[in-house]
């Protein structure tokens with residue numbers, strides 16, 4: 001059931017979570033409970049289904065335990081994105097172990113005449129739901145497009161992670177900015193060695 005489909009928003013949530021850490025710059029955008037709340041607000045796909053019905057009924061309850069779990073999850077998600085290309089077996093173990101620990105459960109949904117399946121957590125903890133959303137999205141990408149679609153930007157001063165959902169699957173850089181920077185650097189080095 002996991003390979004039924006992935007949503008680009010769930011895939012993007014996984015990538016964005018991994019990229020809250022910028023290892024080369026040493027920047028970390030997930031150090032406080034407030035930052036975790038902002039991240040979840042910006043990524044509604046990672047919300048438990050029940051919480052959307054509770055919107056506006058009070059402050060969202062997030063604790064330091066959620067932050068600790070989200071940071072541990074980020075390590076797992078980043079490891080999956082970094083290694084799937086070279087060590088798919090390890091990436092698969094990380095995904096399956098993370099899904100098991102977050103009590104991932106497939107559910108069938110029906111709304112506005114449309115049927116679909118999704119993977120959610122069998123708990124109401126937001127960090128657990130974030131885990132099922134991100135890890136099941138990466139699992140779906142691997143199952144449908146292969147592990148080589150997960151990767152790390154080739155920009156020497158970047159190392160941001162990405163998932164390549166393009167048709168030809170030849171992405172090397174996280175963004176056009178990084179690709180442009182690399183081509184300018186290559187051009188300059190050709191000029192200087194002439």
Ligand SMILES: [Zn+2]
Pocket residue numbers: 153154155158159160173174175178
């Ligand atoms: Zn980059």
